[in-house]
Amino acid sequence: MVLVLAIGDLHIPHRAPDLPAKFKSMLVPGKIQHIICTGNLCIKEVHDYLKSLCPSLHITRGEYDEDSRYPETKTITIGQFKIGLCHGHQVVPWGDLDSLAMLQRQLDVDILVTGHTHQFKAYKHEAGVVINPGSATGAYSSITYDVNPSFVLMDIDGLRVVVYVYELIDGEVKVDKIDFKKTPTTTI
């Protein structure tokens, strides 16, 4: 039972001052084992805050990140799953399923987590699953102003992943879940 937080596109301090209070009250240290962050934090303070939630922190570089040392893409293995991480502004057209699928095949991962569009999405295709946790602060994106704050928490349990989607709609936190099972394929 591994809890992985997928979060990103906070754009603090340029486009948003902080995480919504309701999200902050839920994110307490000790519960989450890994954090994967799509990028665009943008400053070190946010990095430190995320680090305080969980020491295992993985970040990829978004185009507004002030720390230029983050990698463009990252691959992590958690339990039975290979998780790929990329901010997504590199994948053109932004948010296009086929292009993201191409990136997923390149990274050879089961779950690809990208951001940049500030819209939550969860796609499934033959190669695996693509998850976009959206923007945790609800910051405006290059595409739209109408953004609901959201992030994703994945519960990895053997070959099964339960994806909990946390969204702040009209000031209330709504949580949904998505189930996803990996078919055990023989690795070549």
Added chain:
Amino acid sequence: MVNKRVPEWLNSSMWSSPTTSHPPPPPKSQSKPQSPPDSPSHGNHTSKPPSVASSESSVNEPRESPPSPGLATARSPFKSGPAGPVQTVQRTEVRDPVVSSGSSDNEISPREDASRQAQLLQELSKKTINMGELQRLASLGIPDGAGIRSTVWKLLLGYLPRDKGVWPSELAKKRSQYKNFKEDLLKNPSEITRKSEESTSSQNGEDKGLLSRSEIPEGEHPLSLGETSVWNQFFQDTEIIEQIDRDVKRTHPDMHFFSGDSASAKANQEALKNILIIYAKLNPGIRYVQGMNEILAPLFYVFKNDPNEDFVVNAEADTFFCFVELLSSCRDNFCKQLDNSVVGIRSTISKMSQLLKHHDEELWRHLELTTKVNPQFYAFRWITLLLTQEFNFADILHIWDTLLSDPEGPQETLLRVCCAMLILVRRRLLAGDFTANLKLLQSYPSTNISHLLYVANKLRS
């Protein structure tokens, strides 16, 4: 005037310097002929530890002396003058390995051992067991060799009913109950949500496209802060589980049974953890308190070393129920809120203090008033942990034989044993100041357990 009364029997043989005459063999409470064993044992005294090996034999010898108070005796003293305590310690050091091996090389003991064993076996073989008789026999000590300690303890703690005929059904019932506890309480939330989902089948049909979102019951997500949320409870329990894990790893680090890298040690630790976690979950009022692992350890050890294969396999389940029973008599000691109440640990400690005052006022005065050794400094650990930290493991089992066989619960006997522990080192205590006394009492010297239990029994008045 200060009442310097020291109890009569303290004046007797064990405490004074040796002289040469033999005391006449006193009337025995048992039917065994005593005179022949007497003389060789006397002869042995000067060269060997006075009461060697098993508790049964040693209980025998002290019983011989009380009828002759004040009589200078040939029996080697336990303490002869200032050198006494040191001597005692030296002698008992030799004794310990013998005790732990469970055998004896004193002429009395094999016979005593055998007789005690025979009586116990006879009692156990009856269809309906006489609890009073069993308690009386057990309080004298259960022989190590017979492998009956496990069964006797289960009877004393009320886990096995008196009527032997119902044992199989009772045991089956209890064991399946424990199995259910394990299934219900030792699961993590992921498994729980998975189980509840398997009943409502979900398919992974679509190959492509947006994944469908499904609703979740109110607050049942991992970050939930709701009181009723399975996840929240799980995270709150994690703290306790970590604490239990740490304590179990530290239990009896010198024993292979409990610690080390072997598979059996790990399995035993796992069992201890399960029992403590389930107890904590079933008793939200008291949860887990450090020290419960120490009370659990001897129980599990004894039950796991039962010669009967069936009992060994189910040792975990049996230990759980016996642990619950044992703890029910002393759980008030673990509850912090009850500390200052009538049933709490402070009151128990003061009861012990009063007991000491009643039996040995001089020592009491010296300890509490002159040297100001507050009984809380040493008695707290003695009482809450049922003396498991004061003696070596084999001795603990012997003491527990007596503690568990008290029909009113171990507390009364425990206080008497604590009192006896103080009285046995009275010379050193009377000679010591605060630091020396505290040091002595916090690391109590190893001593002849059967003598200790005999003295404790004498305090029963």
